[in-house]
Amino acid sequence: MNQKFKKLKQNPNLVIGGTITFIFIVMAVWAPALSPYHPVDDADLMVSELPPSITYPFGTDEQGRDILTRVIYGSRISLSVGLVSQAMNTIIGIILGLTAGFFGKWWDDIVMGLTNIMLSIPSMIFALAVMAVMGPGLMNIFLALGLTNWAFTCRITRSQVLSTRSLDYVKAANALGYSRTRIMFTQILPNILGPILVVATLGMAGAILMEASLSFLGLGTQPPTPSWGGMLASAREQMFTTPWISIFPGMAIFFAVLGLNLFGDGLRDILDPHLTRKAK
Amino acid sequence: MSDELLTVKDLKVHFPVKKGIFSRIKGYVYAVDGFSIALNKGETLGVVGESGCGKTTAGMAILNLIQPTDGVIRFESKDITHLSSMSRAKQLDIRKKMQIIFQDPYSSLNPRMSLNQIIGVPMKIHGICPKNEIKDRIALILEKVGLSPDHGKRYPHEFSGGQRQRIGIARALCLNPRLIIGDEPVSALDVSIQAQIINLLLDLQDEFNLSYIVIAHDLAVVEHIADRIVVMYLGKIIETAPYKDIYTNPQHPYTQALLSSIPIPDPRAKRTHAILQGDVPSPRNPPSGCAFHPRCPDAKDICSQVSPELRQISPHHLAACHLV
Amino acid sequence: MAAYTFRRILQFFPTVFFISLIMFGLLNVLPGDATLMAGGSKHHLDEKTAQMLKKQLGLDRPLYVRYASYMKNLLKGDLGRSFLRNESVNSLVAQRIGPTLYLSTAAMVIAVGLGIPLGFLSALKQGSFLDTLSMLGAVSGVSVPQFWLGLILMYLFSLVLGWFPSQGYGDGHLMHLILPAFTLGVGYMALLARTTRAAVVEVLTQDYIRTARSKGLSVLIVNFTHVFRNTMVLILTTAGLQFGSLIGQTVIVEKLFSWPGIGSLLVDSIFQRDIPVTQGCVLIIIGIFLLVNLVVDLLYGVIDPRIELS
Numbered sequence: 001m002n003q004k005f006k007k008l009k010q011n012p013n014l015v016i017g018g019t020i021t022f023i024f025i026v027m028a029v030w031a032p033a034l035s036p037y038h039p040v041d042d043a044d045l046m047v048s049e050l051p052p053s054i055t056y057p058f059g060t061d062e063q064g065r066d067i068l069t070r071v072i073y074g075s076r077i078s079l080s081v082g083l084v085s086q087a088m089n090t091i092i093g094i095i096l097g098l099t100a101g102f103f104g105k106w107w108d109d110i111v112m113g114l115t116n117i118m119l120s121i122p123s124m125i126f127a128l129a130v131m132a133v134m135g136p137g138l139m140n141i142f143l144a145l146g147l148t149n150w151a152f153t154c155r156i157t158r159s160q161v162l163s164t165r166s167l168d169y170v171k172a173a174n175a176l177g178y179s180r181t182r183i184m185f186t187q188i189l190p191n192i193l194g195p196i197l198v199v200a201t202l203g204m205a206g207a208i209l210m211e212a213s214l215s216f217l218g219l220g221t222q223p224p225t226p227s228w229g230g231m232l233a234s235a236r237e238q239m240f241t242t243p244w245i246s247i248f249p250g251m252a253i254f255f256a257v258l259g260l261n262l263f264g265d266g267l268r269d270i271l272d273p274h275l276t277r278k279a280k
Numbered sequence: 281m282s283d284e285l286l287t288v289k290d291l292k293v294h295f296p297v298k299k300g301i302f303s304r305i306k307g308y309v310y311a312v313d314g315f316s317i318a319l320n321k322g323e324t325l326g327v328v329g330e331s332g333c334g335k336t337t338a339g340m341a342i343l344n345l346i347q348p349t350d351g352v353i354r355f356e357s358k359d360i361t362h363l364s365s366m367s368r369a370k371q372l373d374i375r376k377k378m379q380i381i382f383q384d385p386y387s388s389l390n391p392r393m394s395l396n397q398i399i400g401v402p403m404k405i406h407g408i409c410p411k412n413e414i415k416d417r418i419a420l421i422l423e424k425v426g427l428s429p430d431h432g433k434r435y436p437h438e439f440s441g442g443q444r445q446r447i448g449i450a451r452a453l454c455l456n457p458r459l460i461i462g463d464e465p466v467s468a469l470d471v472s473i474q475a476q477i478i479n480l481l482l483d484l485q486d487e488f489n490l491s492y493i494v495i496a497h498d499l500a501v502v503e504h505i506a507d508r509i510v511v512m513y514l515g516k517i518i519e520t521a522p523y524k525d526i527y528t529n530p531q532h533p534y535t536q537a538l539l540s541s542i543p544i545p546d547p548r549a550k551r552t553h554a555i556l557q558g559d560v561p562s563p564r565n566p567p568s569g570c571a572f573h574p575r576c577p578d579a580k581d582i583c584s585q586v587s588p589e590l591r592q593i594s595p596h597h598l599a600a601c602h603l604v
Numbered sequence: 605m606a607a608y609t610f611r612r613i614l615q616f617f618p619t620v621f622f623i624s625l626i627m628f629g630l631l632n633v634l635p636g637d638a639t640l641m642a643g644g645s646k647h648h649l650d651e652k653t654a655q656m657l658k659k660q661l662g663l664d665r666p667l668y669v670r671y672a673s674y675m676k677n678l679l680k681g682d683l684g685r686s687f688l689r690n691e692s693v694n695s696l697v698a699q700r701i702g703p704t705l706y707l708s709t710a711a712m713v714i715a716v717g718l719g720i721p722l723g724f725l726s727a728l729k730q731g732s733f734l735d736t737l738s739m740l741g742a743v744s745g746v747s748v749p750q751f752w753l754g755l756i757l758m759y760l761f762s763l764v765l766g767w768f769p770s771q772g773y774g775d776g777h778l779m780h781l782i783l784p785a786f787t788l789g790v791g792y793m794a795l796l797a798r799t800t801r802a803a804v805v806e807v808l809t810q811d812y813i814r815t816a817r818s819k820g821l822s823v824l825i826v827n828f829t830h831v832f833r834n835t836m837v838l839i840l841t842t843a844g845l846q847f848g849s850l851i852g853q854t855v856i857v858e859k860l861f862s863w864p865g866i867g868s869l870l871v872d873s874i875f876q877r878d879i880p881v882t883q884g885c886v887l888i889i890i891g892i893f894l895l896v897n898l899v900v901d902l903l904y905g906v907i908d909p910r911i912e913l914s
Contacts, residue, residue, distance in 0.1 A: 117622050119845075120897070124852025125870075125889050129630055132874040132882055168388035171345050172451065176402040177375040179368070186401075190392040209749055213856050216751045217871055232752060236860075239755050240763050250752030258747035265743070 014266025020259030028075040035069040039226040042066060049242045059244040062234065067245060070226040071252050077227040078256055081141055081211040082204035088146030090200045093153025094189070100154070101161025102184055111154065118151040127210055131219045138221050141214060145207045153199050160192035194271040201264035205257045212253045228253045283320045284357075285458060285491050286342070291315040291351035293334070293341050297564065309564045311337040313515035315351070317493075321458070324485070324492040326502030326523065328538065329512035332560050335495045338512075339461045342493070343378055356458070376406050379452035383464035385444035389436040395422070395447060396432040399454045406455055417454075424487075425450045426480060442473035449480065453488070462494045466501060478504055500542045503527070508596075511535050514563055514571040517590065521597035531599035533576050570602065578603055612901050616894065623890055624678060628671055631883050661687060683884035688876055693884035696869060701888065703773055704865030708854055710781055711789035715850075719793035720839065723800025724832075730805065738797060745794025750853055754787040754860045771862045784861040792850045796843060803838035810834075837904060844900030848893045 027034060048064035050056055058067035100111035118126075130144035164170065165188060173187045214220035215229030216236075223230055228249040235245035293312040296305045312334040319325050327335045340346040342353055344363035353361045360366075360374050382388035389398065399418050403409065409417055419429035425446040436444055445465065452460050465481070466474040482505060484490060496502045502509060502523070509526045511519040511534065519532040530536045558575050561567055567574050573583035582602050590598045658664045662673070677684060683693035722742075726735040761783060762770035774780035855867035862868070866885050873881035 113622075117619060117626070120619055120848075120894055121623060121626075121890055122848035122852035122893055124849065124855060125886055128855065128870065128874065129627060129882070129886050132877075133630060133633060168382040168384060169390040171340070172380060172382065172388060172448075173390075174345055175343050175375060175378070175380050176451070176455065177372045177405050178402075179405075182405075186393070187390055191390070205747065209747075212749050213751065213853075216749075217856065217859060219871075219874065229749075229751075232749075232755070236755065239759055243759055246752065246755050250749060250755070253749045253752065254744075254747055257749070258744060261743055261747050 011266050011269055013262045013269065017259050017262025017264070017266055020255055021263055024075050024079060024256050024259065027072050028079045031072050031076055035066075035072045037066040037069040039065065039070045039073040040224045042069070049238070049245070051242070052244055058248045059242070061231070061245050062238060062242075067231075067248050070231060071228070071248050073226040074228040074231065074249060074252060075256065077138065077221060077225065078208045078211060078253070081138075081145065082208045082260070084142045085145035085149070085207045086200055086204040088142070089150040089203060090153050090196065092147070093150035093155075093199075094157050094196065096150070097154040097157025098161055098184055098189065101158040102165065102180070102188070108158075112158070115151045115154050118148070119155075121148075123149055123206075124210065124213065127214060128217075128219065131214060136219050136222050138225070141211055141220050144214075145210055149203060149206070152203070153196060156195050156199055157192065160195060161188055164188050164191055194267075198264055198268045198271060201260055201267060205260035205264065208253065208260070209257050284318060285321045285323075285355070286317070286319040286493075287352075287354045288315060288317045288338075288342060289352045289354075291338060291341060291353065292349045293337050293346060294349045307564060310515050310566060311563055312341060312348075313566075315512075315515075315517060317510060317517075317520075319459070319491055319493065321491055322485070322489050323508065324494060324506045326499075326506030326509040327493060327495045327512060328499055328502060328509060329497065330560050331497060332514075332563065333512045334515040334563065335512050336463050339380070339463055339493060339495050343380055343461060345380075372406060376408075376455045377458045379455065379457040379460050381445075381448050381452050381460060381462045381465045383468050385441045385448060385468060388448050389444055389451075391436055394433055394435055395427075395450075398436075398447065398451050399432075402451070402454055408455060421450050421454055424453065424484065426476075442469055442476065445469060445473075445477055446480070449477075449484070453484065456488070457490070459491045459493070462492060464495055464497065467497065474501070481505065498541060499526070499538055503542075511538065514560065514566050516571065516600070517598075518572065518601070519597075519599040520590075521593075521599075525594070525597050529597075531593055531597070531604045532572075532601045533578055533603070534572050535599075570600075609902060612898065616898055619894065620891065624675070624887060625671075627883060627886050627890075628674060631879050631886075632667060632670065683887070684880040686881050687878045689878075693880050696881060697866060697884055697888055700864060700866045700869045703776070703863055704854055704858070704867060705892075706776060707781070707784055707788060707858070707863060707865060708851060710785035711792065711850060712847075714785055714789035715793035715796055716843070719796030720800050722793075723797040724804055726797070727801045727804035727808065735801075739801065742794040742797045742801075745790045746798070748790065750787055750791060751856050751860050753790060754784070754857060757783050757787060758861075773862075773864050784857050784863055787860070788850065788853055788857045791853065792846060795846050796839065799842040800835065800839050803835040807834045840900050840903060844897045847896045851889055851893050 042065060044064040046064065047056070047060050048062055050060045050064075052059045056066050056068070058071060061067055061070070096111050096115070100108040126148040127144045130148065131140060134140040134143065170183060170187050173183050178187070211220055211227070212229030212232070215227045216233045218233060221227040221230050223234065231249040232246055235242075235249070239246050291312055292310075292314060294308040294310055297307045297309060298305055315334070315338050317325060327338065329335045337346060341348045344353075344360065347364060348361060351361065352359060355374060355378065358374070363371055363374055366374075393401075396418055399421060400414050403414050403417065404411075408414075418432055422429050422431060427443065427446055427450065431439075436447065439447065445468075448465075462481070466477050469477060478501070481492065485492060492505070494502050494505055499509070506523050509521060509523050510517055511526070511532065513534055519526070519530070519535045521529075521531075526535060527539065530539055561571065561574065567584070569582070569584045569586055570576070570579075570588050573579040576583065580602065586602070588600045588602050590600045591604075593599055593604065655664075662670065665673075674684065681694075683697065685692050686696060689696070722738050726738050729735050758770045761767045768779055768783050770783070772780060854865060855870060857863065858865045858867035859871050866888060870882060870885035870889070873879075873885065
């Protein structure tokens with residue numbers, strides 16, 4: 001116990017990042033209980049654009065809605081985008097990388113070719129193109145971000161499979177008559193989850209940032225949904241007169257992304273500083 | 281039915297070397313190039329050679345963990361050369377009977393599986409015994425290799441190197457095999473533990489009537505365990521004989537050199553020290569004629585021109601050298 | 605070296621081809637009618653006009669015919685015609701590409717000029733106050749949403765201090781460039797600083813550096829000749845790969861600062877559903893990214909003779 005505590009102390013990234021992320025998870029799960037108002041319905045033009053005060057800790061926006069409430073509810077959008085889209089990316093990346101590394105031959109060539117093409121399209125541009133076709137909305141954000149960012153996961157999974165499959169215990173499993181599927185899922189996959197987890201954590205941070213950017217451009221979640229990027233988009237015009245409308249949602253994005261980035265860095269330090277860097 | 285368990289005839293394993301834009305094959309690594317052995321039930325064969333001589337590759341090819349390029353492997357009178365393209369049922373039937381023990385007790389155990397899984401899952405795959413008896417059988421096997429049945433819930437990282445090697449033996453034993461290939465099974469262990477593991481292997485051989493192929497890089501280890509010894513150099517067998525003949529009457533200069541590197545516990549014993557010069561040449565461009573000639577202290581002109589065949593010296597003793 | 609260069613350039617074309625295929629497929633999955641209906645014209649079209657427009661824009665042809673003619677034009681260097689404006693995509697892009705390159709180059713210069721020295725210093729003074737501070741800054745720089753950072757900078761430097769203009773291109777005047785270039789460069793700078801630090805720390809622990817030091821070479825010479833050369837490969841790789849995120853971010857920064865580049869053209873075309881323009885912008889942006897990576901790959905050979913080029 002004492003030793004574990006010491007180890008954590010040597011890894012402040014993991015502790016700080018984990019704490020920040022945990023706070024956001026709590027905010028997202030218990031948003032109704034934590035918020036003083038309703039994020040959409042409690043609009044009152046009589047109290048619009050009020051600076052921060054005791055009744056409205058973060059102030060109110062141009063429609064008189066409590067900004068604190070909307071920031072708290074916004075964590076639901078951001079975290080769900082990060083979680084859902086990154087889950088999709090991870091699953092696609094694992095399936096493709098695992099099979100490419102394991103079966104090799106023409107399948108490997110196809111998968112790696114596709115991966116390299118995906119890597120040569122800037123993800124922001126890819127997401128914009130997908131949103132251009134499908135139109136704005138939360139569901140489309142899940143898809144646009146969940147189908148376009150699996151290349152890193154695929155690449156690292158494949159390289160890990162290649163180095164793991166030549167280990168003796170995989171040969172032993174072969175000699176013992178394990179089927180190929182069983183080898184993939186019981187011998188290889190459990191032993192390469194670490195680096196995949198690191199990529200997934202950092203990818204979640206990227207997805208949250210991307211959703212905020214798309215919503216800021218007006219291509220993401222639509223008003224009145226309380227999304228941090230969307231709040232900034234409507235606050236942009238009033239930046240010079242009522243800056244607090246922009247400050248707080250921006251800080252929320254910043255800290256949510258920072259938390260996940262720190263957590264991912266910490267994980268990487270624990271696992272192996274070389275693994276993920278090489279694949280990237 | 282004969283006593284013969286395994287026959288390997290002229291086994292070859294060549295790995296292609298690819299290069300260039302279109303990955304054309306630019307040559308081959310002749311890892312194993314003509315390997316023939318016969319092994320009887322209950323017998324132990326020692327395969328000896330320096331690293332890179334193809335001994336491990338030959339072992340892997342016999343188990344069909346590497347696809348042989350050419351040759352025939354017969355096991356219990358069945359041709360298993362192309363095992364991996366046989367039906368799954370047939371494959372399982374053969375796999376069950378041939379197992380392997382690895383050199384490195386760390387990379388040879390899956391860190392995410394408990395002992396119960398490492399030993400129990402193969403039993404389930406092969407339906408070795410009724411489900412309700414698996415637990416008892418795991419306990420029995422753990423006991424046989426000198427571990428406690430209580431260890432079943434633990435994971436490999438909780439054990440020492442010697443104990444891990446016992447786990448590896450238990451895994452090889454769990455399917456009740458006829459043949460176990462040991463790829464340098466003790467060379468990664470401390471000397472004191474080496475003896476324990478060798479004794480364990482000998483005890484198990486008696487109890488289960490096992491046949492072993494023990495691969496080693498020097499003659500010191502196989503001395504205690506092998507009935508018959510095969511010496512390999514650059515993918516080829518250069519001498520094979522019962523173990524006594526190898527130790528008392530080595531024919532090939534390479535075997536002689538290997539022998540002279542074993543320390544003798546008698547300070548007065550006289551022995552010529554034939555120390556090998558240089559390194560093993562690359563199996564990609566093996567030397568012409570006898571592959572050993574660039575390092576051979578007695579090499580003649582013919583050695584660099586004609587490749588020597590294995591010739592009979594005495595009824596069970598073969599050597600490939602122009603000079604004997 | 606010549607063979608490597610040739611092969612690397614040869615690989616460039618299939619990649620461009622597949623990307624154009626993917627992007628065409630993606631942006632043209634909607635059938636002709638739907639494209640037209642969404643095609644910006646808000647007025648209700650009567651049957652006759654709709655037919656005429658479809659014919660005029662070539663949307664009545666099946667998808668593969670449209671793709672074939674699109675590729676034929678693309679090979680001639682023609683990106684097509686805008687649905688809405690009576691202009692070719694080529695000329696629209698040509699007007700906008702200058703400001704985008706201007707902005708992204710400036711951001712690159714800021715990022716490289718500050719990020720690499722910062723990473724270098726941090727690595728040489730590991731654990732110092734400077735190291736902690738700059739690495740804290742780096743992780744923040746990677747995490748900060750750029751449109752928000754841009755807003756804050758505008759508020760501070762335009763409204764409060766009044767040093768720089770907050771909006772527009774201003775005919776490329778340097779004062780107009782500084783805020784958007786800095787906003788765009790921050791994330792990239794942070795990434796470069798982190799990568800540089802990691803690479804230098806790794807090289808510093810290698811044996812040959814210790815040998816060089818024990819030979820009595822001065823710390824300065826060791827740092828600059830040995831360390832720098834050997835870390836450049838790692839840094840360049842990151843620089844090349846991450847340039848994609850920089851060029852992606854120009855979209856947002858251009859929109860925020862009303863900068864008349866390809867990024868803002870792209871966003872406008874998406875809202876107007878002017879598919880040929882969207883397609884053209886996407887291809888040009890990806891093309892720039894691919895070219896940068898091609899140059900980076902070719903630079904490897906110059907910097908690190910160890911890399912096997914065969």
